[in-house]
Amino acid sequence: MQQRTSSRPKGKDMKVRQLIPSISAYMCILCVGCTSMDAVQMKEILNPFPTEYSATQGQQQSVRSITSTTTLPAESNADLQVIRANLKAFEHRDLEIEKGDTFLAKGDVDTAIACYTAAIRLDPKSIDAYYKRGTSFSLKGNIDGEMADYAYILQLDATNTATYNRRGMAFANMNAFDRAISNYSEAIRINPSFAEAYNNRALAYANQGQIEKSIVDLTQAIKVDSESTNTYFNRAVMFNNSGQFDKAIADYTETIRIDDQHEMAYMNRAEIHIGQKRFAAAVADYTQAISINPESAMAFYQRGLAHRALGNEDEALSDYSTAIRLNPSKSNNSRVQQASFQAQ
Secondary structure, three states: OOOOOOOOOOOOOOOOOOOOOOOOHHHHHOOOOOOOHHHOOOOOOOOOOOOOOOOHHHHHHHHHHHHHHOOOOHHHHHHHHHHHHHHHHHHHHHHHHHHHHHHHHOOOHHHHHHHHHHHHHHOOOOHHHHHHHHHHHHHOOOHHHHHHHHHHHHHHOOOOHHHHHHHHHHHHHOOOHHHHHHHHHHHHHHOOOOHHHHHHHHHHHHHOOOHHHHHHHHHHHHHHOOOOHHHHHHHHHHHHHOOOHHHHHHHHHHHHHHOOOOHHHHHHHHHHHHHOOOHHHHHHHHHHHHHHOOOOHHHHHHHHHHHHHOOOHHHHHHHHHHHHHHOOOHHHOHHHHHOOOOOO
16 A cells, blocks of 8 residues: 655655644534544553654555556456445545544644544554554653554554654653664665754754764754754754854854744844844844744843943843843743754
8 A cells, every 4th residue: 555645855754843734625524433532442652743744645546546547347346346445444534634633733632633543443554644643642641652653654664754753752752862863863864865853863962962963963954954944043052052153153043044033043143142242233133032022031131231231221221120020930041942952
């Protein structure tokens, strides 16, 4: 049975960002076929990193091509009925997956899991359904269920790079970084152009303190995908934390070029400016950050420091007052935010 691949060059590689397609015409029968989790007989089994994946269309088209190109003898009515029954099952499977995607988009993870499970009952080899159920289990913290679904997918398709990447992320969320790196490396071995796997392996290396390896992987990811804000931002964090400030500024600037609403790129670049006594540039960056997030107490506080360094006492006092009014928490500390890598 063929699997549908995504529009990405390597088919099985997809971003960890968008699991949910748009609501289909099947919305009129959303409640048909879903079962509650209480009725689903399954072993009860990470950080939500949804990834788009779909194999069902390719499976369905494959079966349809058989019916349209194969001439059956008159005595083969039974075979024709089997083919039609399989087609109907695949159509119902696809409908359950679409319903699951829709419920997941609405935040109803339990019902989405039930729909994906119904799809698996209709087609026990549906990689699409297992993959989406696995990522949904991760949203519920059901690690056993998530890992079981990924393991079964790899039994069906040992070259499924998206699943290796996703399983690597699951291990990383358990702080099992060696096992995470192993899965990312397998994805990269199969597809050396898998930018997301390079990015995620870089984060695992960073968590092990292997900064140079992290930078090498992030650089490779940028070579593959030069428009990824996450990758530029992550490499900027690595350069920043290793004291390579000019390179960090360059990567924060690239991040902003791609996404001019990236608050943390402005915040982190401004902090480097302050360290290098470029206070006017810092004020400009903090002002941009505030325009994106007017509730950022830390941005007001830091801009106040920059204003004071420039001798702008009135502006500094105004920013300090706003920061106090917003009552910043420790979690807003920019140094904590600097260390916030972004997985894909």
